[in-house]
Amino acid sequence: MTKDYIAPDSFTFNKQDYFKTGSQFGEVNFLQILAPEISDKMLSEFLEVEENLIINFHIKAIEQMEAIKSIKRKLTDLDKMKIEENKKAIRSGYDMDIMPSDLLTYGNEAKQLLSELQTHNEKMFLITILFTVIDDKKSSLDNTVLQLKSIANRHNCSLKNLNYQQEQGLISTLPLSKNEIEIERGLTTSATAVFIPFTTEELFVKGESLYYGLNALSRNIIMVDRKKLKNPNGLILGTPGSGKSFSAKREITNAFLITNDDIIVADPEGEYSEIVKELNGEVVKISPTSKDYINPMDINLDYADEDNPLSLKSDFILSLFELVVGNNKLSAEEISVIDRCLPK
Template identity: 60%
Template sequence: MHPVKTKKKLSRADKKQIEAAIARANRTDKKGKSAQDSIPYERMWPDGICRVSDSHYTKTIQFQDINYQLSQNEDKTAIFEGWCDFLNYFDSSIHFQLSFLNLAASEETFANSISIPPQGDAFDSIREEYTTMLQNQLVRGNNGLIKTKYLTFGINADSIKAAKPRLERIETDILNNFKRLGVAARTLDGKERLSQLHAVFHMDEQLPFQFEWDWLAPSGLSTKDFIAPSSFEFRTGKQFRMGKKYGAVSFLQILAPELNDRLLADFLDMESSLIVSMHIQSVDQVKAIKTVKRKITDLDRSKIEEQKKAVRAGYDMDIIPSDLATYGSEAKKLLQDLQSRNERMFLVSFLVLNTADTPRQLGNNIFQAGSIAQKYNCQLTRLDFQQEEGLMSCLPLGLNQIEIQRGLTTSSTAIFVPFTTQELFQNGKEALYYGINALSNNLIMVDRKLLKNPNGLILGTPGSGKSFSAKREIANCFLLTNDDVIICDPEAEYAPLVDRLHGQVIKISPTSTNYINPMDLNLDYSDDESPLSLKSDFILSLCELIVGGKDGLQPVQKTIIDRCVRLVYQTYLNDPRPENMPILEDLYNLLRSQEEKEAQYIATALEIYVTGSLNVFNHQSNVDINNRIVCYDIKELGKQLKKIGMLVVQDQVWNRVTINRAAHKSTRYYIDEMHLLLKEEQTAAYTVEIWKRFRKWGGIPTGITQNVKVRPDRALCKAV
């Protein structure tokens, strides 16, 4: 065999892949029918358009899940009505197929996405233990299945040139319709569609799909040669073999008078590889109404014949067969739905493809699927001697070779709601573990930096595990990322974790020798030219906590404090050395020197925090906060000082955030008992201001509270 030559330099693995495909093509050419011949499409283009027959062209859209099963009834109704409108978009010229693929993934795929690589430091043993925990959770969850959902739509056209603009218009409409439902969706290109088919045909091997468009010309191969399995075997009429996998296709007989929206979800909850495919063809509305009217006429004719028989036999002419009466009323109801209730008629083929490694296991999977159908008064029937056509109809190609169809209205078709629960599994390098999805049991892995807003809240009743969740996230973040972590700890809960991670615990209390100066100012404190604007907000918040009162600070008091703040920092701004940093006593002395009586009132309120017994915050800072993980333990501050302590810590965190932004480093801030900061007007305003600014400055704040309804009437609290 001559080596393959291409314009692009191929790796050894690529060459082996092409040569194996050539060998397979040569081998199957000697037989009457090859595996490639069974695959029912003619050509795939790079832009994702596929010609499945002489005049039928299709495209595929992948869509994500949204929360449905756990939603409130009114939300469910809104989603259902939106899905009805979605289905009504398709007219009789568009055939479409909904495909749900639950395929096994290699353990390596999941392991790579959850493992925490060793760093060669003192924490590798913790990384290994944490990774083991994640692997155990993974086994409990999805059993190694990757679940994907697709919509394939197709039209008839004379050529690709005629089909392309029509398909693009329909594609845009479908994507917009998905967007209205709140569903993320994207169109697959040709290589992605081939990869999707490769995954179906190679369930037994789970090999990565290797293919490039410029491999085709020099190799003389078609796209089918790169996706075809080693063999298809359709010897028996009941099942088939595809490579080393066994499979069987069944169709759903819809016998129930009423359908349940859990039917499709229960099929997709099965813990084995399967494909559920729904081929849906809209019937022209005029034709549908004519057909129903014709059926009503036939039923009326039969009814008249029965009545004539009754008269001749001498019994009451109103006694007619019950089936005839039932069919008549149902047909009239259907006609009313089509004419006045925005319903369309659809022809639906519902196919289920079960797979397994052995015939016995396949039988068990089919039995389980059949039990689900029975639960909803439906029947799953094997496609006898149509297994090949059934398999090809399950492929997301938009081609239905099974002519078993059931007529359903829009509402009846929409009951197969394709949504269950939204998954959150991000594969980013810094995706952290947040628990398990309550409905699907799958891992929740999120990189908050990739979200629109990284801010977070941990809410829950007492004893529900709020602090544990925070500690788990802190440990995960420390082991996986390079972010700084700062904790405001009002209950002294976090010290053991911080100590184990070689962090620093700063204990602040009236008897402690650790001091934090609330007047500390970083010259990068704000985006504004002067850093004093935001600092003034902080000191106003501090004074509000100190002065107290039901209505907070009065306008005159705010003016005096703002004036003194600008004066007290003059020396430091002119000569920014640490020894020139003011302390609370400097502010107190300035207030005493003001003429207004309000200034004396504020100064008197400050006195206990300056020269009195609560003077813990009247010192220059003497703690080193450059450690990666810092915990401020304020448990022993007492009731009088705790809120002030939390506010001061928040200001210290903001200083750290401003320093880290210049170094392009993220700062995570965990604030327990956050509701304490949202009770007073000014402190709530400052907290919300910081909360909003954090994101732009590389901060990721997380509030922890059990008290969700802190002043729910206040717009500020809602903003958080």
């Protein structure tokens, strides 16, 4: 199956708007950026599409002086167009200040771009963004492309099909560093950086690491040995039915299979007894009617690292009896009785 996917029997490019790779259907589209400003949420929304989607970025840097000269030439062309519009206005007898809105918009954007390149340490890049979708069914392929177009439209962009260029688009998708699509969009450093999702923090610890899910941004797995972190404590939060108990049971199972840690579960609801039995663990039931008991007088001489374990147990017994007595505090005589029971 893997071999057929990597090296299918055939490629068919006899349709203008899609191709076939083996028995699967594929389609290559390019992103037409219309918005003057791009949100960094757009790429994350594209990546959330749970289909066989490949996104390619072909980014080519332009030498700074060449970029500035190119924009100045564009401004000169726009000025010529404004002069022509003024001449038309004089001949037609209407106000010369009335200009086509597109001409004014392009002029302002070009001036802003020139200012960013000259004074804001920005650079110019030519970028081509390709979206390749592959699916077993043509109908599913069309639905995925429609979903991608909807995301692009929300961000004032447009996803266009590469009509009669599907083969060139597929070649540009492959990791060959070769772009055969001559559709480029000029962007500054800040605008280009929106499409570089390398600012996420990854958490992958080698050794006896346990699986804790996927990174919400990069979708890489999270593998952690909590004992190696500054704070090894953990807390599982979530809405009812979101899988908190399942996550806890998964971590218990992983810790049992991978590590040599002691696993102790305080389970007031009796929810984890079955998994403990499956892992050949011991279930200790504590209740007024159970056969298991906790002896508060029991003591382990290795309990304390440096302190005297007998003194610690004495303090515990005093606290226990004060809880039993309640509001009536222990008298000095009663405290001395407990104290005399300890060896000096």
